Amino acid sequence: MVFILGINFSERKMVAKALQGFFGIGPSVSRTIMAHHHIHKTCRIGQLSQDQVVSMQSELSNMTIENNLRRKILDNIKRLRDIGAYRGRRHAMNLPVRGQRTRTQIKTATKLNRVERRL
Amino acid sequence: MASIPVRPCLRRVSRALAESNPRDTHAHLTNPLRRWTGSTLPRASSSSPFSTSTRLAAAAAASSTRRTGSTLKISRKSNAPTSGGKPPGRGERKAFRKKIVLSNANALEVDGLGELSPRAVADPAAHCRVLALPGAVVDQLRLLGAFKPTQGWKYFRRPATLMRAESLRLASVVDGMAEGKEPFRAIVSGERGTGKSALLTQAMAMALLKNWVVISIPDPKDLILGHTDYAPLPDTEPQLYFQKAYTARLLYNTARANRDVLREHTVSQAHPGLPSSVSPDMTLDRFAQLGARDSDFAWPVFRALWAELTKPGLGRPPVMLALDGLASLAGPTEYLSADVKPIHALDLAQVRHFFEQLAGRSLGGPLAAEQRLPNGGAVLAALSQSERPPRTHTAAVELAVAQNEARAAAAEGPPARPYDRDIDHRVYDALREVRALKVGALSREEARALVEYYAKSGALMAPVSEAFLAEKLALAGGGVVGELERGTVRAGL
Structure with missing residues (x-):
């Protein structure tokens, strides 16, 4: 071991x-x-x-992996939300962030994007 | 939605009864059908409505109506293993695939089959004769990886090879080699199935008979596939890498195959950097085993062993280096350098050592091995047409070989292609001046000797006539020995 x-x-x-x-x-x-x-x-x-x-x-x-990386990703999303960016809002609203259509096929965004996003 | 009431069906009820275990006296408590059937079965024979004995009797009667004999079973797909038996263990499949069978008890003993001996090596009258390999040499060749599983050794009583013109040429080299003579360096080339690997086997057998030290790299793919460990060689510019596990195995096989010769020689000089257990009176056999046992010292021991073997004036034996499948080594490998770029094969110390010996000169850089082979020797590299690496590897080798073949025939070869992206220029530069030993089709006499040997071994049942031979030769590309064997021995089995 x-x-x-x-x-x-x-x-x-x-x-x-x-x-x-x-x-x-x-x-x-x-x-x-x-x-x-x-x-x-x-x-x-x-x-x-x-x-x-x-x-x-x-x-x-020395690499940003595991919990450090998770925290970094969450911080990035939080920053977008805090400055009121469109992307931040889309994250919070369970909607696609990068301009995808929302009529169909937004399962991934609905599943993942949350106000308190989990990784 | 209203539920549909279950209507009693007598046939279904009796089948359920038949299928349930009549010995299970508690089944009526758990099986609703069973519970329910208690009240609807005809009770003509029962004395009491709650008697269990009547119910058991009814069940027995129902089961007696079950059809006897074989019934159609439509099985569902199941994940359970279909048949018993243990699956092959780790490495067993590969071992089976790589198994080398060198004898066949069903094949006939060939009368008057000569044996390759030190005297026969020197005998030009051996041309067109099939000579068996002596048992001790077969064991040594096996250790050196000289036999391939695809070759047809398993069809014959014992391993034997045909002495063809190219074999005699190598025989004269082996026989005439002496201290101070120029070593023989060549790339064995030729079409697929022409006997390049078999010629290499013959050369090794003859060298072993003449008490040479033979070092063989039978499957050079192992050096470049990235499946054995590697590490940078300290203080080298350009950076070289050594593969300790591969070198340790090479030392082990070399030490075992050449045990008798290596035992006669002892370590003659100090080798700094090696473990203190190296003593001056240590035999070279034990010295090589030392590197084989401790892979951390494998590469330094290999270098030191080479230095010992190539030391002039001590009566050291000539050395034969043999490699089968040169083109695998002619380009970048699967190993990665620290800056995540593929390592070129010539930057692997073991490969570079071989290329320097083949070229007979230093390729520049830190590996100052003895290239002159002052005690004589031979360096042979065969091409392989059945295991062809990508064109980026083969192009440089094939161009160098084509030019050298043309030079040997005093003809004009193909021009250098400096702007061809597929040409690996490091490889081309290394091989540019190495002689090419082209193996072609068998002559008619050689083919006749071989086919007669097949017939005497019982592997070929047809009588050997001129017409038969002409037909088989025509079908075998005019005498390509691999095709000839396929058309005669393998076709009949």
């Missing part, structure tokens, strides 16, 4: 998959992080050296 950013990963888990478990890291960012530390694409957690784990930890801790 290896701790990365406070999460315990099994040694069999692939590094790319483990990284993509963090909110804010997808295939592209995980590829970049792995390239920074010279980790090959089929590497598993158990194959990482201690140095690689430590340096990857320090890179991850």
Whole structure:
């Protein structure tokens, strides 16, 4: 078992998959992080050296991911709402923000856009 | 909406009774149909309306009306496994796919089948003869990955190869190699199925018989697919990368295949940076095993082993480097550098080492390995036509090979294409002057010897006549050995 950013990963888990478990890291960012530390694409957690784990930890801790990223996104929406921007209002009214038609197909906006938006 | 009252249906009731378990005495409490049927079943035979025995008797009577014999079952799709048996474990499928079978107890023993020996290597009379590989050499070749699962070894009693003109040429190289002689470096080229890989196998077998050290990279794709670990080599400009797990496996196979030769030589110089367990009287076999065991030292040990093997004046054996599938290495790889750009294959230390040996010169940069091979040797790289990488990889190799083939034939080759985007110029520059050893169709005599061997092995049941041979040769592209085998041995099985 290896701790990365406070999460315990099994040694069999692939590094790319483990990284993509963090909110804010997808295939592209995980590829970049792995390239920074010279980790090959089929590497598993158990194959990482201690140095690689430590340096990857320090890179991850400097990135805006997980709760920091969630907070940042919510703050951005809140700022739009507070200055009375059109986009802020649309967020608050459960409506599409980027000029989509509202006659049909606004399920995603209705589902996600709230005054107290959750991520 | 008003609910529709359920009307009693006698047939349905009796079927429900038949299907319910007559032994379940509490079923009438839970099954509403059952509960309800109690009041509507004919009670002619019952003495008491609340007797359970009558109900059980009725159920037994209903079940006796069930049809006997086979019934049609229309099964629904289910997620349950259809048949028993364990699914293959991890790696089993691949192991089965890569399985190499080198003998066939059903094939006939061929009378008068000669064996490849150090003397036969030097014998020009071996031309057009099929010679078996000695058992010990077969084991060594297996470790070196010289046999491919697609080749037809499994049809014959024991592995044997045809001594064709190209084999004799390599035989004369192996036989005539001596300390101080110029090493033989060549790219083995040719059409698909012409026997490039088999020629490489023969060359390795002959080298092993002559007590050379043979280092083989049988599947170079493994070096570039990004499936083994890699790390930057410190203090190199341009930045090189080494693959410790791959190198460790290469050292392991090399040490095991060449054990007897390596045991005769000991470490002769100090190698800074290696573990303290390296002693001056250590045999090269144990030295290589050291790198194989501890992959952190695999690359330094490989370099040191190369330095030891290429040290002049100590009576070191000649070295053969063999690689099958050169074009895989001729371009960018799946590995990424720290700035997220693909690493070129020539920036991988193991690949660069091979290319420098093949080219016989340094390609510039930090890897100052001994390229002259002062104790003699050979560097052979075969092309593979069945596993062709994209054109961006093959174009440079094919252009260099076409030019070198033309040069060997004293003809005018294709011009360089400096503005062709698909040409990898680093690869082209490295391979520009490497000799091409073209493997073509078999001659008629060679083909006859081979087909007669097929017939004697029992793999070919037809009598070998001139007309038969002419037909098979015509169908095999005029003597492409892979097609000839397909048309004779595989077609009959």
